[in-house]
Amino acid sequence: MTLEKLDIAGAYVLNHKVFPDERGIFREWFKSKEILTIDKNFSVQQANYSKSKKWVIRGMHYSLAPKGQAKVVTCASGAIIDVLIDLRTDSTTYLNIEYIELTEDSGKVIYIPSGIGHGFLVKSDFASIVYLTSSGYSPEHEKAICPTDPDLGIDWPLPLGEVAIISKADKESQKFSAAYESGLLPKFL
Numbered sequence: 237m238t239l240e241k242l243d244i245a246g247a248y249v250l251n252h253k254v255f256p257d258e259r260g261i262f263r264e265w266f267k268s269k270e271i272l273t274i275d276k277n278f279s280v281q282q283a284n285y286s287k288s289k290k291w292v293i294r295g296m297h298y299s300l301a302p303k304g305q306a307k308v309v310t311c312a313s314g315a316i317i318d319v320l321i322d323l324r325t326d327s328t329t330y331l332n333i334e335y336i337e338l339t340e341d342s343g344k345v346i347y348i349p350s351g352i353g354h355g356f357l358v359k360s361d362f363a364s365i366v367y368l369t370s371s372g373y374s375p376e377h378e379k380a381i382c383p384t385d386p387d388l389g390i391d392w393p394l395p396l397g398e399v400a401i402i403s404k405a406d407k408e409s410q411k412f413s414a415a416y417e418s419g420l421l422p423k424f425l
């Protein structure tokens with residue numbers, strides 16, 4: 237495993253070896269001791285799975301859980317562009333954006349610290365994403381900003397002529413300016 241520091245404070249890509257053979261591939265995607273070198277307090281509280289079709293955008297989601305919510309994310313099938321934005325108002329990398337391509341056979345895993353907005357765009361016909369979180373689902377703490385809000389500055393890599401599929405909930409999520417003005421953006425933990 238190699239560790240690649242991203243341009244968002246505390247965010248990393250872990251690159252694991254992929255072992256292909258005539259049956260397919262094998263790869264690890266989570267080892268507690270690897271994550272603990274990044275975040276000594278990370279403890280898995282929930283595991284999630286989503287499957288989406290081509291050109292779906294999910295995001296931009298974050299949590300205001302009292303102890304924060306870090307995530308460990310990988311693509312189990314298909315291909316996505318994972319997007320992170322630093323929403324922590326007191327972070328040195330506030331509003332930095334990262335785009336990371338994840339595929340089922342890339343061996344890449346993303347560690348996302350608390351306070352980072354997270355979303356993705358599906359590039360393949362279907363994609364399955366699995367992720368671990370350091371806190372369980374808590375509706376009162378779960379937040380989202382509309383992924384196409386121009387104030388975020390996210391350049392979703394959709395091919396010319398394609399239209400994104402975005403849930404009603406994500407489309408109707410608060411605008412960045414409203415989250416900022418309401419004090420609903422996270423702080424650096």
